[in-house]
Amino acid sequence: MVRFENVGMRYGMGPEVLRDISFHLRPGSFHFLTGPTGAGKSSLLKLLALSHRPSRGLVTLFNREVSTLERDDLPAFRRKIGVVYQEFRLLDHLSALDNVGLPLKIAGAKDEQIEDHVAELLDWVGLGNQVDAKPQTLSGGEKQRVAIARAVINRPQLLIADEPTGSMDAEMGLRLMHLFQELNKIGTTVVVATHDLALIQRFGNPVMYLKDGRLSSRAADSIPESFSEPEA
Amino acid sequence: MIPIFGKSAELQLENDVSSRYLPIVISAMIFLAAMAIGGLFSLSGAISDWSETLTGNLTAEIAYDPAADLDQKTKDAVTLLAETPGVKSARAIETDETLQLLEPFLGKSQIIQELPIPRLIEIIVEDGSAIDLEALSEKLATAVPGVRLDTHRPWLDKMVLLGRSVQFLAAAVMVLVGIVTVIIVIFAVRTGLIMHAEVIQVLHLIGARDKYIAGQFQDYFSRLSLLGALPGLMVAIIVMLVFNYLVGSLEASMLPPMELGFKGLMTLALLPVLVALLTRYTVRHVVLKSLSGMM
Numbered sequence: 001m002v003r004f005e006n007v008g009m010r011y012g013m014g015p016e017v018l019r020d021i022s023f024h025l026r027p028g029s030f031h032f033l034t035g036p037t038g039a040g041k042s043s044l045l046k047l048l049a050l051s052h053r054p055s056r057g058l059v060t061l062f063n064r065e066v067s068t069l070e071r072d073d074l075p076a077f078r079r080k081i082g083v084v085y086q087e088f089r090l091l092d093h094l095s096a097l098d099n100v101g102l103p104l105k106i107a108g109a110k111d112e113q114i115e116d117h118v119a120e121l122l123d124w125v126g127l128g129n130q131v132d133a134k135p136q137t138l139s140g141g142e143k144q145r146v147a148i149a150r151a152v153i154n155r156p157q158l159l160i161a162d163e164p165t166g167s168m169d170a171e172m173g174l175r176l177m178h179l180f181q182e183l184n185k186i187g188t189t190v191v192v193a194t195h196d197l198a199l200i201q202r203f204g205n206p207v208m209y210l211k212d213g214r215l216s217s218r219a220a221d222s223i224p225e226s227f228s229e230p231e232a
Numbered sequence: 233m234i235p236i237f238g239k240s241a242e243l244q245l246e247n248d249v250s251s252r253y254l255p256i257v258i259s260a261m262i263f264l265a266a267m268a269i270g271g272l273f274s275l276s277g278a279i280s281d282w283s284e285t286l287t288g289n290l291t292a293e294i295a296y297d298p299a300a301d302l303d304q305k306t307k308d309a310v311t312l313l314a315e316t317p318g319v320k321s322a323r324a325i326e327t328d329e330t331l332q333l334l335e336p337f338l339g340k341s342q343i344i345q346e347l348p349i350p351r352l353i354e355i356i357v358e359d360g361s362a363i364d365l366e367a368l369s370e371k372l373a374t375a376v377p378g379v380r381l382d383t384h385r386p387w388l389d390k391m392v393l394l395g396r397s398v399q400f401l402a403a404a405v406m407v408l409v410g411i412v413t414v415i416i417v418i419f420a421v422r423t424g425l426i427m428h429a430e431v432i433q434v435l436h437l438i439g440a441r442d443k444y445i446a447g448q449f450q451d452y453f454s455r456l457s458l459l460g461a462l463p464g465l466m467v468a469i470i471v472m473l474v475f476n477y478l479v480g481s482l483e484a485s486m487l488p489p490m491e492l493g494f495k496g497l498m499t500l501a502l503l504p505v506l507v508a509l510l511t512r513y514t515v516r517h518v519v520l521k522s523l524s525g526m527m
Binding site: 071 | 436444
């Protein structure tokens with residue numbers, strides 16, 4: 001599904017923000033990605049989302065090495081990946097229905113198909129009565145659920161979420177995590193980047209721990225209590 | 233729906249301040265281009281008219297010679313000309329008639345009567361006649377010494393040269409207008425790409441192809457061009473009509489009226505469409521090239 005081999009990444013001529021990253025995500029797995037601020041989590045997610053290319057090493061997604069992808073291949077690959085951003089990145093002038101249906105519209109689906117599918121999905125995330133609402137009229141939790149619905153409408157094989165619970169209370173955060181678990185149960189590979197160590201410990205999924213651009217794999221119960229705590 | 237009228241559903245380019253004034257600039261460009269086209273086609277028509285008129289009407293001049301029998305010379309020349317194939321008519325202009333032609337310049341004075349005025353013969357050539365004016369001129373000069381055939385060729389050549397130069401300038405103005413329009417559109421599109429970089433990134437990440445994004449830019453900018461071109465063209469047509477009215481109201485004006493003919497009118501009518509298409513393909517090229525630099 002996803003394989004990184006000795007991957008390094010830098011922005012322009014700057015220093016490497018990711019160094020010698022190697023890991024393998026099996027189809028249907030659920031991983032947390034955590035680490036202190038500036039450790040390189042967002043950069044790693046950018047590589048997973050095909051938003052950036054690695055500076056070195058091999059990134060293999062869906063059995064294709066990313067550097068061999070032609071520009072015309074990217075849209076099809078990106079449709080297999082759902083991305084949920086911390087800041088939602090919804091289009092403010094579009095309704096919840098139009099935001100969620102956008103990936104289908106771009107893929108060339110018919111209007112009736114889009115409406116049926118989106119309505120069903122908005123029901124699933126608990127926003128069935130908010131289909132016409134614009135993002136600015138929705139709360140942080142509601143926006144995040146619209147963003148999740150948009151990320152999963154193409155039935156992606158890989159779902160990436162960057163700090164999805166960062167802008168909401170603990171209860172709403174838990175509800176979102178349950179949505180991710182439901183998606184994972186139907187076979188979607190899920191990677192959730194979060195600073196919330198309590199959340200990681202509560203769910204107990206494998207953890208990818210990033211620090212100073214280097215990655216280590218850990219069990220949920222072996223991560224430090226806080227990022228400021230010196231490691232053993 | 234015709235794609236050219238589509239709206240940029242996701243990018244909302246309609247709300248950009250940077251491109252809001254583009255139609256005004258396009259309007260000014262179209263006005264200049266339309267006036268250049270007007271000049272180009274009118275001059276083309278005028279040059280043909282001058283050429284036809286002056287080739288169809290010739291003048292033979294018998295130089296004043298107090299020792300010669302000018303009346304006999306005039307008669308001989310008229311006879312020779314009338315017998316020449318291709319000449320429709322040859323008429324001696326009476327001395328009084330010639331003096332009348334001079335009156336606007338010299339006034340009604342008795343002294344004019346005493347001037348050494350040459351005799352003139354007005355020659356009308358048959359339509360479509362392939363008469364050899366050089367040969368006729370030589371034949372006339374040999375048969376009636378002192379007669380000179382004025383084909384108006386040197387004057388016509390100068391006028392044609394002037395007309396062609398102005399035509400060249402008009403064509404250069406059109407090319408310049410096209411280049412400036414393309415440059416303005418390129419700047420506006422690049423600004424739009426920068427302003428909407430975040431939404432473009434989101435569209436890419438949810439699977440949009442470059443052509444999908446380029447489509448929104450090209451539809452929007454083509455629409456702006458068309459909206460700018462129509463008023464620019466209308467103003468140009470009004471200016472041409474006013475110009476023609478003024479030229480018509482000035483008797484014996486040296487300026488030809490703006491008469492475009494069928495080809496000119498078609499070119500004017502196509503101008504907004506051509507500008508919209510030029511904008512469309514410029515925008516498409518710029519957007520696709522810029523997006524190809526992104527992941």
